[in-house]
Amino acid sequence: MKNFWKYFLFLLVILVLLGGLIPPIVENPKSFFEFPLIRGLEDKARIIFFHVPTAWLTVLAYLIAMYYGIRYLKNKNIYDDMKSVSAAALGFLFCILATLTGSVWAKFTWGSFWHWDPRETSIFILLLIYGAYFALRSALEVEEKRARLSAIYSIIAFLTTPFFIFIMPRLMIGLHPGSLEIDPVTGQVKASANPVIKFEMAANMRVVFFISLIAFTILFFWLWNLSHRILKLEYENQKEI
Amino acid sequence: MKKIYYIFYKDFSSELRMRFAINALIMFVIVAVSTILFSLGSENAPQNVYAGMFWVVVFFSAMSGLSRTFVSEEERGTSLILSLIANPISIFLGKFLFNLVLIFFINSIITMLYMFLFQEFLIKNWMSFLLAFLLGNFGIAASSTIIAAIISKANVKGTLYPVLAFPVLLPLILMLIEITKSAMEGNPINDVEAEFLVLVSYDVIMITASILVFDIIWRD
Structure with missing residues (x-):
């Protein structure tokens, strides 16, 4: 049972790949293995199985990095800082992935790579925050000081995220589900009528989506576990020398 | 309370004596505004571009001037003495007060320069612009003081400061640009009520x- 999680993850990833890519998209789905058609999206709707989990992990990784940062500030245990920085490194990776997948998708659906839609702005800001976090870390040489100040910066930078995630999409016109949009008939600004945000996803799509979310999360925790253990070994090795 | 004032007074009088930050900042503002003037030439940009560029100049002048309060303490090696005579909260509030005064001064200069040099920079609703100006300066001073405190312990202070401060200040700057645009169009203050609520909550x-x-x- 030692490798249970790995086999489980393997199974889930296979399921997501098959379930996400194979079922045909038809206008009136009859069997369970057909996805409903969304006008204007067609096959491009499949991005939800891969793009949304990466974006979710970006945020989750940031929260974990901040949580361990706060724990470091409380008990000054350097291993907490290692957990924090490895979560942030993975978060940065997933942030880049979410930006790239979203941007390529936007090129084919919305017409250009970047639109400054509120969600795009917020992922860009998250990218900047991660970048600034690592820039700050590389500018501090003393281990203890580096751990302390980067933890504090992660807290302060976190305070701005509610503005980007919850407030701006509701104040500004955007393309992602859930933000304001211009009504094509009257020209008035109105709340989004997009089916995705109200979670009117078809039942079978929802199953694949949640399996994908779980699979990505397990993958993240596996990678995170490996990377902070590597950091710890390197640190202990250095101390012995 | 008294200690806050003393720390503010110490910074203020040493600033008056040396005029280091003020002189450099005024020159910075003039250089930045004249760069915009040169790049525009005799063309007229749309009005909302001026609203954006106003806050760009404000942001970068804050970035070049506000880190001094803490960085100078570290450079002169006086931070230990400071922490002996006052508790952290009063040190922070004293420095914050100094930065607040500095940024009010600089931003008033920028506003006057803009009104003098750009005919298109016409504020029609002064009420909402001034309120945004007050709240915005407060927020910029708060965030940049705490980032300056972080930065003063690092090795490369100058370049890191805008990098760290930009993501933190961005929600504020975006709201300020929105309000300034609406003030330039002369819309009533109720139109940007949500933006003002964001400003207040950000400051707090x-x-x-x-x-x-x-x-x-x-x-x-």
Whole structure:
């Protein structure tokens, strides 16, 4: 049972790949293995199985990095800082992935790579925050000081995220589900009528989506576990020398 | 309370004596505004471009001037003495007050320069512009003081400061640009009520969080 999680993850990833890519998209789905058609999206709707989990992990990784940062500030245990920085490194990776997948998708659906839609702005800001976090870390040489100040910066930078995630999409016109949009008939600004945000996803799509979310999360925790253990070994090795 | 004033007074009088930050900042503002003037030439840009460029100049002049308060303490090696005579909260609030005065002064200069040099920079609703100006300066001073405290412990202070401060200040700057645009169009203040609520909550969150974490930064 030692490798249970790995086999489980393997199974889930296979399921997501098959379930996400194979079922045909038809206008009136009859069997369970057909996805409903969304006008204007067609096959491009499949991005939800891969793009949304990466974006979710970006945020989750940031929260974990901040949580361990706060724990470091409380008990000054350097291993907490290692957990924090490895979560942030993975978060940065997933942030880049979410930006790239979203941007390529936007090129084919919305017409250009970047639109400054509120969600795009917020992922860009998250990218900047991660970048600034690592820039700050590389500018501090003393281990203890580096751990302390980067933890504090992660807290302060976190305070701005509610503005980007919850407030701006509701104040500004955007393309992602859930933000304001211009009504094509009257020209008035109105709340989004997009089916995705109200979670009117078809039942079978929802199953694949949640399996994908779980699979990505397990993958993240596996990678995170490996990377902070590597950091710890390197640190202990250095101390012995 | 008295200590806050003393720390503010110490910074203020040493600033008056040396005029280091003020002179450099005024020159910076003039250079930045004239660069915009050169790049525009005799063309007229759309009005909302001026609203954006106004806050760009404000942001970068804050970035070049506001880090001095803490960086100079570290450079002169006086931060230890400072922490002996006052508790962290009053140090932070004293520095914050100094930065607030500095940024009010600089931003008033920028506003006057803009009104003088750009005919298109016409504020029609002064009420909402001034309110945004007040709240915006407060927020910029709060965030940049705490980032300056972080930066003063690092090795490369100058370049890191805007990098760290930009993501933190961006929600504020975006709201300020929106309000300035609406003030230039002469819309009533009710139109941008939501933006003002964001400004107020940002200011409150930032100043509270800064006071809470400053203690940890300051104690080495």
